[in-house]
Amino acid sequence: MKNCNEISELLSLYLDNRTDEKTTGEIEKHLAQCIKCKQELDDLKYVVTLCRDINETDLPEGFSEKLHERLVEESKEINRTKPKVTAFNKYIKIGSSIAAVLLMAVVIRGLWAGGVFSSLHSSSSSAGNKVNTAAAPAATAPLAQNSKDKNSGSGQNAPMAKSAPITGDNTNNDAAFAAKQNDQFATYEMTEPGNTSKSTNSMAVSRSSSNMDIKGTLPAGSFFSKSSEVNIICDKPFETADEIEKTASQFGSDISKDSKLTVTTEKNTPLIIRIKILNSDYTKFTDSLKNNYPTMDVTIGNVTSVDITPQINNLNRKINTLNTEITANSASDTGNSAVLKEDLLNSQNERTQLEENSNYTLVTLIISDKKN
């Protein structure tokens, strides 16, 4: 038999019909005998009824119009940071970017020839790939200036001429991650292992630059813990690319939304497309490539995985620091709260994105023209 205190703790749940049959029976038995508890139940009922009687207040006048204006502004901002290219002009834009790409390649080759990166070039290992995939941050490419490469044995590695600040004790993952965070206008140099590519010895790939051909809205610098590359040699790279995009869209990746990013194309260099495929669909996707295009030379590379724990830990540390700063800042009211909060929100979003991306494999499709 429950006493008054025990019954009192249960009255609110009883009122909401959240007690089980046995407890309900006990409560009702107790209430029939105890005026004090019965009174308490009536009081609670009364309080709840008073709350339920409170009317909804209408939205302030002009609320929706004001929100609409702000959303339109916000949408413009989003569009500014996520350039999209329509089907009509996607290839036209390619032409306008070639000059920039070539210029970049020449400059970087010049630096290379001058020995700036030569010490790093030796760290590049051979994987027998037609073109290395250093363009993808997930491809565990060591940063050019990071001579303390801890993962140079991977066949996916390639030297990457990029200036990105690196903080802390960088593992190769950290370096790639640091690159990710600063690659709004990143330029990477991609060299074939052993520098013996038959089409180009090196190719500069500018990502997210406003004059580059970017399809879809895969955020520049998105970091994926798994990556692979697929080499395809065919007659018509552009048509093949479109077909493969359709194939990919059948495998869990909403390709029209945010799953692809065409990195670059040049007349005599391969067309490179990056697609994110759900990890669970990766094998189905690659099997489908092999089966659907029997006339093409399709080489599926191994999936390379990197541990994202250091990046997550870094972000967690940053988020904790920002939270502490925000609390301290609120106390002193120095006016920096908005900036810190924005930074916090970005870091939280980044962490979410990183965690979400761990469900996907970034596939770099390198589609070469048979004639070349």
Next chain:
Amino acid sequence: MRESDKSLLDKAKKGDVQAFEDLIEGYQKRVFNITLRMIGNYDDASELTQEVFIRVFRSLNSFKEEAQFSTWVYKIATNICLDELRKQKKRKAVISLDEEIRTDDGEIKRQIEDEKPTPDIIAEKNEMKNIVNKAIQSLSEEYRFVIIMRDIQGFSYEEIAKIIKCPEGTVKSRINRARKALKEALEDKKELLYGFYVK
């Protein structure tokens, strides 16, 4: 999530404002009312509600679709309200309610009204609702929140637990304590209230 909402969500994620507005149509008034009761100031609640939906729009790509969109929206609204209340607290001089004020005539207790919020919410014409609103405003944030969500807005225990990311058991005991606290806050006005309330 309904198929139509899913389609609106997909469009909104691509920056389609109209689709986003259609998607949030059913949430705006409710979010405003939650914010209004939590903050207690009409203009601040209006501004914060705008902020909620801007934040939702901005973060759409991080929304995990296995979660309920409504829960996600209310979670963002709750965070923004709690954040604002924390800011307000910091802005106010920290004065303990129990602190005694020294005067020439000795020490007197600080009047509790010094610390009470000054809610514009008291625009209700009905005297009884004024009293109840005042009493809700006098509760601690966590009690106020569960009273608003459960007894004014009618959210289930499960929904509240998801919104504030805590076990359902915690929500149960918090609602129980919050109702008792509200009953206490209304104790002085009981006679007046019973005049309006027919049991």
